[in-house]
Amino acid sequence: MKVKKYRASSMPEAMKKVRSDLGEQAILLQSKTVYTGGFLGFFKKKNIEVVAAVDPQIDRTPIKKEGQIPPAYIPQAPVLKEKHAVQADDGKLASEVSELKEMIKQLSRQTDRSLEAYPKEFHGVLLHLKTQEVSDALIHELAQTLMEKWKQEKGTADEERVRQWSRDWMQGKLQPYQPEEALFNKKYINIMGPTGVGKTTTLAKIAAMNVLEHKKKIAFITTDTYRIAAIEQLKIYANLLNVPVEVAYKAEDFRKAVDKFKEYDLIFIDTAGRNYRESSYINELEQIISFDESENYLVLSLTSKENDLEEIIENFSKVPIYRLIFTKLDETKTRGTLLNLIHKYNKGAAFITNGQNVPDDMMKADTVKITNLIFGDKYSE
Structure with a gap:
């Protein structure tokens, strides 16, 4: 043979x-x-x-x-x-x-996803999104959308036109999860997340915005009794904003604090940032906080691996998460995770933080800003 x-x-x-x-x-x-x-x-x-x-x-x-x-x-x-x-x-x-x-x-x-299959005018934007770690599935979906528009234009579009089509597509993917509705619709604002993501600093930024810009009467309750430093940090922010803070070691303490602050507009709750892989963590929170009565925000660090962020979201899935908050934008150059997680879990982003300064280093998230961040364009504060 x-x-x-x-x-x-x-x-x-x-x-x-x-x-x-x-x-x-x-x-x-x-x-x-x-x-x-x-x-x-x-x-x-x-x-x-x-x-x-x-x-x-x-x-x-x-x-x-x-x-x-x-x-x-x-x-x-x-x-x-x-x-x-x-x-x-x-x-x-x-x-x-x-x-x-x-x-x-x-x-x-299999589907051929190589750039060779597409016009050269597509290469720049598709390669950029690849380096931004936008998922392969979403890049492929975009490429197919661009091909449809390319055929409609009879192959006459230049790279700038293709870039605009790509931006429009991304904003369309984000829009269902980024409705232009007011935040803080409930009195109790619960800030959750794993350790090390900057929950307390983020809570302080949001609280400062409500005090300084919206003239709200607010108070703090912290259930993070595992770290003395976290309690002291929150007390410092409370003193700067001239607002009260209570520490809840158990469910009874939390109920007393809630009753004490019943005349306030908003009560911000700082939870412990323990190992999110421990199922007992969520169970302990449920014994203290009524998640159904609070507006729950899950804080995620953009410097974490996307697989880890997915696990965090899934482990918090029993909590009715209202929006996501992404931190540490200034510590990474890749922003595709923003689109990937919002699209995969159908959860919009409320805020994105880009530094430690309170209350300055934080922006309210919307479709245009997220798109600009991923495409590397300048955005309006």
Whole structure:
């Protein structure tokens, strides 16, 4: 049996080489897509690599029917003589054929997402979103949307036009989760999240905004009794804003504090930032705070791995989360996580913080600002 390997830019071209070299009786043993070169997963050159064989002793002349796919395109196991069935080479060949069948199934489910499949005017924006760590699924969806618009414009759009289409698409993806409705619709504002994300500082920024801009009468309650520093930090902010603060060590303390502040407009609750993987953490919070009566905000750090952020959201899923708050924007250059999480969990962002200064380093999130951040454009404070 004669076995050879071929590489070409497409399957038809590869099969043309096979038939030219081995004849019409050649059979396909293996095929796979291979990429060479490229940058950051894009601009790679796509090739098809096939392994074909021919056995001169076997008559494979097909009976051609109208509309039948040429047999060279159909992977099939070679017909081996019985006396060869137990040989090692035959076992290897059978294994390769089995792998080939599985490969064909996988290839049939795959979509070519390389930039090579799209006009060069798309490359800049798609590569940018890739480096911003926007999910592959969303990038592919955008690329398909751009192709539809490209065809409508008969291929006359330039890169700037494509960029604007991309911005419009992103704002459209965000809009269902970023309604222009007022925040703080309930009296009790609960700020939650894992340790180290900047919950207390974020709470202070939001409280300062309500005191200084909206002239609200506010108070603090902290249930973070695990860290003395956290209590002292909140007391410092309370003194600067001239607002009261109560520490709740147990449910009874929390109820007394709520009753004490019943005449206030807003009560901000600072929760403990313990290990979010501990299921007991959420259960303990439920024993102190009534989540249904509060407006709950989950604080997430943009410097964390996206897989970890997904786990955090899922572990807090039993709490009715109203909005997300993203912190530490100033400590990372990649912002695709904003879009990925908002879209995946159908939860809008309320605020994005970009520094430690209270109350300055915080912006209210909306579709335009999030889009600008991901595209690297300037935004209005």
